[in-house]
Amino acid sequence: MARRPLVMGNWKLNGSKAFTKALVEELKRELDGVTGCDVAIAPPVMYLAEAEAALNSCECSCQTKQIIALGSQNVDVNVSGAFTGDISTEMLKDFGAKYIIIGHSERRTYHKESDEFIAKKFAALKQADLVPVLCIGETEAENEAGQTEAVCAKQLDAVLNTLGADAFNGAVIAYEPVWAIGTGKSATPAQAQAVHAFIRGHIAKHSQAVADQVIIQYGGSVNDANAAELFTQPDIDGALVGGASLKAPAFAVIVKAAEKAKA
Ligand code: PGA
Numbered sequence: 160m161a162r163r164p165l166v167m168g169n170w171k172l173n174g175s176k177a178f179t180k181a182l183v184e185e186l187k188r189e190l191d192g193v194t195g196c197d198v199a200i201a202p203p204v205m206y207l208a209e210a211e212a213a214l215n216s217c218e219c220s221c222q223t224k225q226i227i228a229l230g231s232q233n234v235d236v237n238v239s240g241a242f243t244g245d246i247s248t249e250m251l252k253d254f255g256a257k258y259i260i261i262g263h264s265e266r267r268t269y270h271k272e273s274d275e276f277i278a279k280k281f282a283a284l285k286q287a288d289l290v291p292v293l294c295i296g297e298t299e300a301e302n303e304a305g306q307t308e309a310v311c312a313k314q315l316d317a318v319l320n321t322l323g324a325d326a327f328n329g330a331v332i333a334y335e336p337v338w339a340i341g342t343g344k345s346a347t348p349a350q351a352q353a354v355h356a357f358i359r360g361h362i363a364k365h366s367q368a369v370a371d372q373v374i375i376q377y378g379g380s381v382n383d384a385n386a387a388e389l390f391t392q393p394d395i396d397g398a399l400v401g402g403a404s405l406k407a408p409a410f411a412v413i414v415k416a417a418e419k420a421k422a
Pocket of ligand 1: 169335339340341342343378379380381399400401402403
């Protein structure tokens with residue numbers, strides 16, 4: 160089954176109003192004419208309004224704004240009430256956000272987010288009809304100890320065992336080995352493919368149909384030089400891009416590489 164690739168930019172804690180406007184305008188120009196790859200950007204939520212406005216301004220191609228979807232780097236499990244500092248699914252929808260990153264290793268590490276809590280976020284997103292981008296992946300120590308598959312299985316099971324395999328219909332998984340994030344040390348295409356095949360196989364134990372359609376992105380030091388080769392792998396359906404998503408030309412090269420490889 161042909162899966163449509165998805166390349167998503169995770170801007171992390173970077174940007175300003177002016178930066179957001181300028182980068183979105185540049186992305187619209189760079190991505191003009193792309194039809195074979197879904198594209199999303201997750202600026203800091205502070206700047207979703209600027210990103211939405213820049214996408215909707217029609218100075219350049221109106222087609223392009225339709226291929227760049229908005230996303231967010233996090234969401235809370237609660238919809239409203241006394242939850243100081245949190246952002247809800249409904250608020251994200253208000254700005255047209257669609258793809259919501261959950262379980263990023265930086266949140267698992269710095270904010271002590273557990274598998275169970277992340278599964279609750281997954282449920283909240285499904286409830287709100289938003290697309291979860293569930294990040295999973297092992298640390299360097301776990302990798303060296305041969306625990307990569309066990310770690311990925313455990314992180315997937317938190318969702319599979321509470322919501323069932325059908326929750327992955329229309330959802331996205333981002334395999335991001337922690338040792339590859341922001342280090343310049345990407346997994347090799349063969350290394351990543353082996354884990355992606357394991358992830359798809361793990362979902363297939365519950366439902367082959369769900370496994371066949373689920374988008375599995377690779378993330379971790381993806382750039383304009385290594386993306387094309389990663390995308391030649393059959394189970395790599397796109398990328399979650401950090402650093403290289405802050406530069407429109409590099410991000411566009413990655414998007415176009417996915418479009419070409421999966422045509
Ligand atoms: P990186 O980040 O591309 O800068 O390694 C990827 C991510 O954390 O999503």
